[in-house]
Amino acid sequence: MYHENDVDELYKFISQRLQKLRDNKNISAQSLSLSSGLHRTYVNKIENMHMKPSLDSLYHICYTLGINVADFFIKDLNNPKLVELLEIINDFNEDELQQLIEYSMKISK
16 A cells, blocks of 8 residues: 655655765765766755656666665665575565565564
8 A cells, every 4th residue: 555654765765875875985966966877966856855766867876886776775785684584585475575574563663
């Protein structure tokens, strides 16, 4: 079921994640925009949540940062337990994924 708050949280995550990745690589927002073929202020607008990136734009940004789009949404690929969990759930069907999400939300509170 669609929830506007979930979408807002997704764009907030994208905003924060983009800024963190860019900062970790010591790349300015303007430099990343230009290197990825986007308007010079585009990355800054995404980070400030004034613009929602298209999948195509996100692909170009990730390519420029040296990561794939899937990795963009994973906070810590250096955590071996997280990588192990991702390998386990990779073949889950929709129902299994939903159950895992619900269980994870219960134990995270």
